[in-house]
Amino acid sequence: MMRLHLNENTAGCSPAVIDALRQLGRADAGVYPDYDAARQAVADLFGVPADYVLLTNGLDEGILAACGAAFRDRSSGVPETLGVAPAFDMYEGCTTALGGRMVTVPLDRDFAYQTDRLRAAITPATRIVFLANPHNPSGVRVPLETLKQTVRAIAPIPLFVDEAYADFSGDTLIDRAAFDAWPSLLVGRTFSKAYGIAGLRVGAVLGSPATLEPLRRIVPPYSLNGWATVALPIAIADRSYRDWYVGQAETSRALLTTACTRLGLKTWPSAANFLLVRVGPGLPRIVGMLAEKGIRVRDRSTEPGCEYCIRITAGLVEDTQRVIPALEEAVCDARK
Numbered sequence: 001m002m003r004l005h006l007n008e009n010t011a012g013c014s015p016a017v018i019d020a021l022r023q024l025g026r027a028d029a030g031v032y033p034d035y036d037a038a039r040q041a042v043a044d045l046f047g048v049p050a051d052y053v054l055l056t057n058g059l060d061e062g063i064l065a066a067c068g069a070a071f072r073d074r075s076s077g078v079p080e081t082l083g084v085a086p087a088f089d090m091y092e093g094c095t096t097a098l099g100g101r102m103v104t105v106p107l108d109r110d111f112a113y114q115t116d117r118l119r120a121a122i123t124p125a126t127r128i129v130f131l132a133n134p135h136n137p138s139g140v141r142v143p144l145e146t147l148k149q150t151v152r153a154i155a156p157i158p159l160f161v162d163e164a165y166a167d168f169s170g171d172t173l174i175d176r177a178a179f180d181a182w183p184s185l186l187v188g189r190t191f192s193k194a195y196g197i198a199g200l201r202v203g204a205v206l207g208s209p210a211t212l213e214p215l216r217r218i219v220p221p222y223s224l225n226g227w228a229t230v231a232l233p234i235a236i237a238d239r240s241y242r243d244w245y246v247g248q249a250e251t252s253r254a255l256l257t258t259a260c261t262r263l264g265l266k267t268w269p270s271a272a273n274f275l276l277v278r279v280g281p282g283l284p285r286i287v288g289m290l291a292e293k294g295i296r297v298r299d300r301s302t303e304p305g306c307e308y309c310i311r312i313t314a315g316l317v318e319d320t321q322r323v324i325p326a327l328e329e330a331v332c333d334a335r336k
């Protein structure tokens with residue numbers, strides 16, 4: 001199957017990562033992992049001191065830890081998280097798993113959100129706000145100024161900005177001065193996407209040391225395994241591989257957008273490694289026909305604002321060139 005449903009790196013990781021993992025042996029499996037080099041590599045990548053970085057078992061664990069830390073205050077009853085709809089489902093999943101309740105505010109038709117609407121939804125039980133930039137599932141970019149306005153507007157409630165796809169957009173809020181000025185700001189990153197190590201599970205949460213402290217108490221000391229801690233600095237060091245893949249995703253996005261426009265399908269301007277496409281009422285047939293050709297895409301049609309929409313990963317250009325004729329055939333067939 002061509003996996004275009006989870007926004008993975010369709011080329012895999014840098015070959016240098018695999019070479020390094022091949023050097024590992026029995027002794028490496030027998031010891032607890034050493035985090036220092038991995039944490040320093042992330043700190044250097046983002047230009048912050050190492051104590052502004054918390055490594056996590058994928059960004060998923062970072063989201064879970066942020067919820068857990070925020071929910072320690074139960075003084076207003078059931079703790080609430082706040083976010084937008086649609087959004088990445090782990091915000092709600094972690095919230096409910098930890099006994100909380102997620103409140104969401106709708107986005108407008110083009111997936112833009114307004115700080116005021118979010119602010120108005122804050123209650124005494126709101127413990128943390130989750131926003132992704134770029135937004136998932138639309139890929140739409142959130143202006144950094146809007147996010148900064150939100151941090152200021154909702155402080156001291158923590159704002160967790162999920163930058164899972166920021167390697168593709170180039171936008172980030174990570175900045176030591178910003179973390180010092182706004183202790184309520186947390187930024188999440190993943191190495192699953194542009195760096196292609198989703199299978200190794202590496203994410204990071206960045207913020208001021210005091211803000212990260214309660215999260216550190218939740219994430220177990222060896223949450224990253226030894227193979228991941230070895231792979232991470234090597235993946236980061238191979239900048240040309242990462243940049244090459246970001247370029248592939250950008251070209252694929254453009255090719256897919258052009259093809260969809262030609263087919264009369266609505267898309268949104270994505271800054272991530274995927275594209276949301278409104279394929280119309282023929283959606284089940286289109287998804288089925290693509291699957292028959294070995295292409296998996298994600299049906300997002302049940303989410304607010306995503307009626308009749310599928311999400312397609314924009315990865316390797318050669319994959320995209322295979323997907324386009326298959327999509328075209330499926331769309332034309334579904335229109336008959």
Ligand SMILES: Cc1ncc(COP(=O)(O)O)c(C=O)c1O
Pocket residue numbers: 006007057058059060061088132136162164189190191192198201202203
């Ligand atoms: C918005 C968003 N945040 C976080 C993640 C999770 O990333 P990780 O693989 O590091 O757990 C994903 C994965 O698809 C995502 O789309």
